[in-house]
Structures are given as structure tokens and as C-alpha cells.
Amino acid sequence: MRDTKGVESLKLGNGEIESYNSQEDYIRLQSKWYNESEGDLDKEDGINCPICKNKGQISYVEKGREFIKDCKCMIKRKTYMRILNCGLSKDALENYTMQKWQQNEEWQKSLLQKCRDYFMDVRDKKGHWFILSGMSGCGKTHLCTALFKELVYTFYLSGFYMLWNEEIPKLISMRKSSASENQDKYEKRLNELKNCDILYIDDLFKLDSRNKEDSLSICYEIINYRYINNKITMISTEIERKQFENIDTAIWGRIFEKSGKGLFWLSIIGEDKNFRAKG
Secondary structure (H helix, E strand, O other), X not given: OOOOOOOXXXXXXXXXXXXXXXXXXXXXXXXXXXXXXXXXXXHHHOOOOOOOOOOOEEEEEEOOEEEEEEOOHHHHHHHHHHXXXXXXXXXXXXXXXXXXXXXXXXXXHHHHHHHHHHHHHHHOOOOOOEEEEEOOOOOHHHHHHHHHHHXXXXXXXXXXXXXXXXXXXXXXXXXXXXXXXXXXXXXXXXXXXXXXXXXXXXXXXXXXXXXXXXXHHHHHHHHHHHHHOOOEEEEEEOOOHHXXXXXXXXXXXXXXXXOOOOOOEEEEOOHHHOHHHHO
């Protein structure tokens, strides 16, 4: 609540000056001024919000007092920053879009349509997961990143991007540490990964020969929790569906079931589909 002493008029964000006759009027006008003022958060993340005008917060009046709360666009903005902090560059976020996915061949058109089908599946709250298998360089990260962004930004979901071969070593190190501080960090991070609305695991089991037992244990804990609680999960991996069962049947079974028994478990197979090799 702001100080109201000695104020008889208030200049609003649009330049107009309004007078007030009571403290209640002042508080209402102060709230209106705040909500009409412009912010600049869109310059940082490219997200334009007409509700808060890119301040990230909105004012409201309740029982004669003014309060400030986060605008719902902050879910998108915080997710955007998490993605950046987890290793995806701003350039990747700008270029990995549905619109920029190549559609020169039928398999590319088919994959894009499957992404759109999954978007509608999430909209209809059917609870399926999205899995994309394929060799390095085939476009998995492009499609999954584009779909992840569309879901987060359209449905105001809280989300995390988890790059497997960077996240797992950190989690294993924290879990094995005897320091209570690291144990607290481990539990906090694990709870974030388990409870966010949508989790995108990029390159699941990539370079995972070391600490395999710990890696599988953490993976199962995350996957099983999200399976039980029907949390949207997206996974990209170089491992094909037929090979996946040999790694861990419990993890494979849950992922396969949540993908609609293969409905949204897509594969990109063939050397001709390696974009990096083609340059």
C-alpha cells in the first residue's frame, strides 16, 4: 500500500491527470496508473503481454488496499529464462520454431503434423507424453524445442528444459554428497523436475555409461512420479524404441504407455536424415 498524504491529483500512464476526493479514490487511481504504465521485459525475452504491458506484475485493489501480484505471463518469462540457463541459446529459441522446420520431404511433413497433433492432444488434456528418437543431427532438438515453447506459451504452463548429460552428473554429485546443503539442493531440484507442468528431457541417456545405476535410479524417480501424477513429459533420445526396453524395463514400460503405446513415440531413422552431415 502506498503513502497517500498530501496528494490531490494523479497523472496516469496515458498522460491524463485525474483528481480524487478520498483515499479510496486515490488508491483506485494509483492502481490504474500502475496497470497503464509500460515495462520493458519484452526487450529481454521477446514476450509481449497486453495485460501487464511487459512489467511482469499487475496491481489490484482489495478491501481498500492496493496489492501487486505477478502477471500470468511471468510463467512464460521464467520458463524462457530457465531454458536459457539450461543451455539453449537465445538464437536456438528464435530459430527452433514450427515455422522454420524444413518440409522438403514427406517424412518432415509427417513429423510436423504429429507435433501439431500432440499440441491438440495437450489442449484436450489427454495426458500423453511425446517421445522423439533419432540419430544426432536429425532435428530432434529443433522439433522438441519448438513444440515445448508452443505448449508453454499457449497454455501458460510451468516448464523445465533438462539437458540429460549436463543435469544428471550434477544431481548424482549432490545426492552422493554428505553435506546437508547439497542434499537440500538435490531435493529442491528433483522436486522442480518432478512437479513442473511440462518437463522436456533432451538427449535422454546420452553419454550415460558412467554412474549408470545412479542415473537409472534418478531417471526412474522422475519418470515414475510424473507417470503417477499425469504430468506432461517430452523426451528426445538417440535410443530407438526397440533398444530402449533393454536399458530398463520399468522406465521403458511407463514411457511407452504414456506415449499412447507408441502413438506419440516418433522415430527419425536413416543416414539421409542427418542434417549436420548434409551441412
